[in-house]
Amino acid sequence: MLLVLIIGGSRFCWRIYRDLYLSRLTFSKRTLIIGAGSAGTMVARQLLKSKESDLQPVGFIDDDTKKHHLDIMGIPVLGGVGKIDAIVKKFKIDNIVIAIPSLSRKELNSIFKECAKTDAKTQILPMLEDLMTGKLSVNQFRDVQVEDLLGRDPIVLNDDKISEDITNKVVLVTGAGGSIGSEICRQIAQFNPEKLVLLGHGENSIYSIELELKESFRDSSIEFIPVIAEIQDAKKMMSVMETFLPDVVYHAAAHKHVPLMERNPEEAVKNNMIGTLNVANAASWHGVKTFVMISSDKAVNPTSVMGATKRLAEMIVQHMDESSNTKFVAVRFGNVLGSRGSVIPLFKRQIEKGGPVTVTHPEMVRYFMTIPEASSW
Template structure:
């Protein structure tokens, strides 16, 4: 229906309502009033003023299918003003006002006008509910976002979701109906209600929900066969980037059980903006995300250094497209960390202010079989990059480490712990470069990590492989890991090992089950197979050794580990002996050094950081 046709229909309807209200009042009041000249003046005045005020308050432009209490208040105001002016006009033109007639007509007028609009909502709502096959939907959260979502779903004739019940832990909302939709119970009753109400979809409609609470709710939803989705975050709704009905699937990142680390923008801008920044391993998962986030702070020049030409080319093209309207200069360097001379040339040519050292071999089983490659890349490569940075007078050098460097049982973890020692030693001997390390756990979605592997196995029909039912790991997202690296540079005073408060470790079996359910399958259909702990693996990881722990946070969710023993002369001896060692000897020496188990005959070579 066009606006003109709709307007004509509403004007005709309201004119009929005004006349009907007057006629009904006259009939109800009987002989106490009469249809004289005063009656017809009142009727004409009411008709004119009614339409004038309804036009003034734009009530003929309202979409009554979305009307609320606010619209009813405006109706009452328009009708009240109409009767006030009509009564005054009647008194001025034809004498005494028939107050009984005026009062009864006003009540009937309000009732009929409001009722006509409400009937439209009820009829339209009933039509929508009965039209088409719609998926029965349970909304978790009966607050403002949940009720807004329910209203939009009910009023969307073309939508596929039909809200049939709310779930909310608020005791005051239990047993109530909101917009005709019952609050069916608490979060603990989700499984039972999904079965009772034959629910197809669940939508979590609490945009301000903490990660911990989201994990608890999703755990209950995952016990059902219903598809679970979530509405956008509060800031996205507030800025208008998305609407409340643009919900998305729950991601693994949502289930970490803790809030993500945020950046101190001001402190980062001070040491990055209009500076020269170099990132090693810039084509990798962490290195490329560091490049993306650093570029937002508008450095003068960003040097992308890596060994793989394809990955470096890809991130270069991406950054040039993303930041084409800026003055950032992007440079690429294809270089091997093991080439000390090339690293020196690169550093001396670009003279970076900040270096983020993200290049490393990280796969535990592969490094167990190839310890010499882990040593060359993680130890020699770090040594070369750190010395080149010191010689070229870099201001801040941030190395990315791992929780596997704590009490390491693997070659990869041992090489990263030795690399930390190198960084701490370089900080002691360098007068102008601050060397720091950042230690964090497994990164969700990074190359070779467990989530992509699970998804590949699920796509092939399963089973999903887990090494041990009790295996637990700390997890963080790629952007979160990159933010921690960048923030560490701003906090650096020299020699620190920064550690993120990773919350509670995640059981890998539970993680696998969640990924299966998020992919739309039942755990029983895909299956989980336990393959046994691989060489070098531990059932659990630690972020800090007992003697490293400092309880005070230097920044929200970020700690600094205490300085520990640095066996740099032993490291130099290992580097010197490396060419003549076999794999078994190299493993033993690395693990001894990383776990501070240097034989007594070499204890005199050990130095302790201050």
């Protein structure tokens, strides 16, 4: 018994010393946790137990005044969101973790504005659904993305109406490898079309979206059909329509980089105008029920080559709607967060390099929507 006590006791004492003392010596970043609820408590527990983490939880922030001045696992609740700046300076905080997975975008935006007043790096807990499904754990933080700061909750559409037009139908998407086109494909696939034709000229992007969709919807009966083709080829467009006879066509293929199209106006004309005319003619000729063209807000009183070509493409679609049995529709949107050609990636790179941020005008106001929102609309 004495031998067991000596051996077991020594190991127990070493473990206590290692967990409570040595592990704290490895901490390098003093961390403030926003949210003293169950998620925040889980974060603190994980950080205290994790041997790999270099984050030391120093305190909690919570707007619930009943929790102020309480200690949670030895970590004090220091105040509300309005005191973040002062607390960061007082306790020399290096890192801030927002640990409230159920936050709305407006609430997150409000909290992040307070965090942005400090020099501390701000990270956020994974989304609630990712935690519940086990995709991510509470100690896998990510940086706050621009998409998180939309300032409003995403708009939800009437899925039943959309389902009527897509379920068990043949759908063709041009520009399916692009940021908007690929998201349209993802959302269409959720409504179980019979076939989804992925048309684009970039073989790598079409290959990628095909693999992604087959993996994501492996249990469905959807047939994903990749087609490498140029919309400027009128004969090819006729052939594609004749082969697959789609019920609905989403035309997302276009050149949309404004400065590049200023330098290459003939390509903008060929792709945005002639390409649209080719796809629209082929759709009308083969009796497509609905044709949806993805346009741009730059088509409103256009001041650029890209905007002018998109406006003319809209006029083509409007004219064909008057003379065809196909229903032609054009939808405009512009500042889509995360899309290729969006100004946001440029701004992010400029900020990472320390500036300057090339804003066109000090009073410029931009209204943003996410890729899923844009694709849904």
